[in-house]
Amino acid sequence: MIKAIIIDDEPLARSIVKEYLQFNTDIELVAECSDGFEGVKAIQQYQPDLVFLDIQMPKINGFEMLELVENTPSVIFTTAFDEFAIKAFETNAIDYLLKPFTKERFEKAIQKYQQQQPQKIAEVVDSAAQSPLQNNRVVVKDGSKIKIIPVNKIHYLEAADDYVKFITADGTFLKKRTMNFFEQSLSSYHFVRVHRSYIVNTQLITRIDAYEKDSHLLLLSTGAKIPVSKAGYAKLKEVLGI
């Protein structure tokens, strides 16, 4: 039996998926959620195999919600916004249903999912980084709470094993992603990777000092000191135009 969850903020949009699933004996609907917060909780609680996910939802959108769950289930996006289609496939969605969709189209998506089994998606792939962040912000988990951090509140990022540590005006947060991912997705927001383990908000730089041979030290207006590698210094010079 396939466990499935619907996440959509419009009740009628949920009901149509429910209706299409009604006579499908392979799929069991275990939960219905009306926003991303409920979605994160439900995914953790039920560990579903398949999620029908809307994109535009209150507070955090579908993509941001996916970033917050540990074991990403298979996803079929259901939305009226086709501008997101490319990104949806970058996050390895099974399929992408444009509202309103027919029952035939819906069943085709289910078939696609069943054929792809058991080769489940392990994680949201890094290729999604090619597109800039949604809405100039990063969504992080703070214990059981979800926090939305505007990009301009981030001071710098530090590599921490499998995680990336966000040092922000609101505190420090961890996110399970690679430095490469954020180097790319933040590159359009005044952020530069100055070191293998550091990405820094260039708007906060107050001083750049020579340190040892071939390396420099950055001083941020927050008082933080960040090492700069030789390659990082070259990038920084290019971005700051010095």
Next chain:
Amino acid sequence: MANSILSDKKLRIFFLSWWLVCMILQFIILSQFNIDIKHAAIDSIVSIVLLAATCFFVSNNMRFYMPRREKYWYLLVISLTLSFFWMIAQQGVLWMIFKSSDVYPEIISDSWSVRFGAGFLLISFMTMFSLLWYSQQEQSEMENRKTETERLSKEAELLKLRQQLQPHFLFNSLNSISALTSSDPEKARNMIHQLSDFLRGTLKKDEHQMNTLEEELQHLQLYLEIEKVRFGYRLQTEINCSDDSLKYKLPALLLQPVVENAIKFGLYDTIGEVLIKLDASIQQNNLKVTVQNPFDPEISQSQKGTGFGLSSIQRRLFLLFARKDLLKIKKEDDHFITIILIPQTI
């Protein structure tokens, strides 16, 4: 304002060398007539500097006044007059300098016709050059303006199209109807009618048309009803209008994007029930409409394009009333308030 001829560095150098060549030529000619070096040099310098000043004057003048084609004879008159004045000035200055010398002033006054002729040639050349220069400038300026207007009108057209179509709203509504057809066919039919009425109203309306608030609210009501079906209990609306305000006029479809914006940020920035309030009243014979929606200050500060819908309204109000102070926004705690004043002039 057109650029002056001397605004270009290359042209400045060109004219400087040009006048230097004239000066040297005059010096050589005078020397050939057995005039001593000192006299020839002073004569050349004085004549050419005065001539250059005259030419600068005429060219600068044309920057502000360009005769039309049927008035080109004016250029001839100007050139002749200026050549005459230049000759008088030149003779006067040279006479002052050389009045103690016995022969030289005589040579100067005897050569007036040659001087006048040469001066006339150079001044008319400068006039012609200026004419060409400024006509060409005018032309390119006109072309720039034309492309700019074309770009603006294209943009306006696109915006209009986009606003009319509202694909997201349309597709999501159709999806809701699709869901209702099996669960509540009566409601589905009702929604189809509302949606058709709304779309017909949007297509029919001309942007330059002025409608009463009553008419506009009827149209808006259709939109709100559809949105309420989509979002269910989450979306609540409250409309308060004073009776007299209903007869006041406002541009067609002006409120639609404001309310759309309010719903968008109300619904997508917060969780739970959302109350959208619209109030209309009269303020010093202006129609004042306020639209209020809840929002989350923390998320919204990072939102791009928050103002998109509103900036196009600001632009429309400016085009209609030539005022930039008609649209105001206020943020009170977790409420976002849009205030629009509509003067009753038309």
